[in-house]
Amino acid sequence: xxxxxxxxxxxxxxxxxxxxxxxxxxxxxxxVKGFQHDATTxxxxxxxxxxQESGLWDTYIRTDTQLLTKQxxxxxxxxLGYFDAVVFYTTGELDMNDAQKSDLxxxxxxxxxxxxxxxxxxxxxxxxxxxxxxxxxxxxxxxxNTFQAPVLVEDPSSPIVKHFPxxxxxxxxxxxxxxxxxxxxxxxxxxxxxxxxLKNPRVHRADGDFAVAWMRNFGKxxxxxxxLGHTESSWNRPxxxxxxxxxxxxxxxxxxxxxxxxxxxxx
Numbered sequence: 001x002x003x004x005x006x007x008x009x010x011x012x013x014x015x016x017x018x019x020x021x022x023x024x025x026x027x028x029x030x031x032v033k034g035f036q037h038d039a040t041t042x043x044x045x046x047x048x049x050x051x052q053e054s055g056l057w058d059t060y061i062r063t064d065t066q067l068l069t070k071q072x073x074x075x076x077x078x079x080l081g082y083f084d085a086v087v088f089y090t091t092g093e094l095d096m097n098d099a100q101k102s103d104l105x106x107x108x109x110x111x112x113x114x115x116x117x118x119x120x121x122x123x124x125x126x127x128x129x130x131x132x133x134x135x136x137x138x139x140x141x142x143x144x145n146t147f148q149a150p151v152l153v154e155d156p157s158s159p160i161v162k163h164f165p166x167x168x169x170x171x172x173x174x175x176x177x178x179x180x181x182x183x184x185x186x187x188x189x190x191x192x193x194x195x196x197x198l199k200n201p202r203v204h205r206a207d208g209d210f211a212v213a214w215m216r217n218f219g220k221x222x223x224x225x226x227x228l229g230h231t232e233s234s235w236n237r238p239x240x241x242x243x244x245x246x247x248x249x250x251x252x253x254x255x256x257x258x259x260x261x262x263x264x265x266x267x
Contacts, residue, residue: 024057024084024252031065033092037120040089042232047087050245056254057084065096070103080107085114085251088121089229093128105130109219114251119229122175129179134218135225137180137211143202146173146231150195151212154187154265158257160224160246161188161213164239173230176203176210185214186259189226207264213243215250215259222251222259 028044044061051057060067060078067073070080080086080103096104108115115134123139125131132138148169156162174191193208213226224247228234235241249255 021056021254023055024254025078025082026051026057026059026085026087026248026252027067027078027080027083028059028061028087029065029068029090029094030061030063031090031094032063033090033094034120034123037089037091037230039119039230039232039235043089043118043229043235044087046235046241047244047248050241050248054245056249057252059087065094065100068096068104069100070106071099080104080113083107083113084253085116085248087116087118088124089118090124091120092123093125101128101130105134108134108221108223112220112222112253114221114248114253115218115223116247116251117223117225119173119175119227121225122177122227132179133184134223136185136214136216136223137177137225140176140178140204141202142173142175143200143204144174144197146171149174149212150192151189152192153189155189155262158186158188158215159255160215160243160250160257163242164189167192168239170228170234170237170240171231172228172234174210174212175227176205178204180211182209182263183261185211185216185225186261187211187264188213188215209264213247215247215257216261217259222253224251 030040030044048059051059107113117135149172151168153161153164153166189212191210215224250257
């Protein structure tokens with residue numbers, strides 16, 4: 001019995017010290033109206049797992065958009081007022097009416113809550129421009145498909161990415177973006193253009209600015225997005241899981257980081 005008690009103590013002691021804070025509530029949406037991503041389940045389950053292991057948040061995973069409202073729902077259903085952040089790993093024009101869309105924007109902008117966009121969250125709601133403004137940009141193809149992406153850490157002072165080396169490679173699918181401006185977002189990581197095939201006909205950006213992760217303040221709220229997450233192997237990397245942990249902490253208001261927009265660094 002003493003041995004079992006010791007094992008239990010060791011397991012608990014392995015949790016981060018900040019696990020003592022009251023748990024936040026996160027609504028994770030995996031709704032799809034477009035391309036099907038095989039890693040959606042794995043990714044959202046990883047968000048759930050990180051929340052459980054850190055003790056910082058509980059994750060409610062849904063494949064529908066019913067709870068994205070401030071209106072009272074039947075059958076004791078939770079609504080946006082119950083949650084502290086929303087995660088999207090989504091595609092296409094989701095089933096949300098105008099009132100729901102207004103409620104989600106208000107949830108972030110006026111209520112000061114968090115929004116976390118995963119990979120194809122940027123391939124969502126092209127017909128709702130305010131969504132793209134909140135997120136910071138829209139998908140505009142993935143020129144190199146899934147490849148060993150050469151990543152530069154642009155903001156090593158940020159707690160979200162400071163644990164990465166200055167340069168690293170990752171097997172993932174990196175988007176390029178339209179309706180994206182560094183006047184609105186603080187880029188944390190980007191691709192190294194010197195290591196890319198810029199003659200690829202699907203490359204649409206002449207400036208070589210291919211963001212991998214960014215953050216922004218949106219009204220009173222906090223928004224984080226990363227194009228990482230197309231592959232299960234990406235989700236399994238401890239350094240990437242650490243990124244999502246720190247991004248969630250920031251979006252939930254549990255840590256501080258500078259989200260001031262900055263221009264593309266000089267070559």
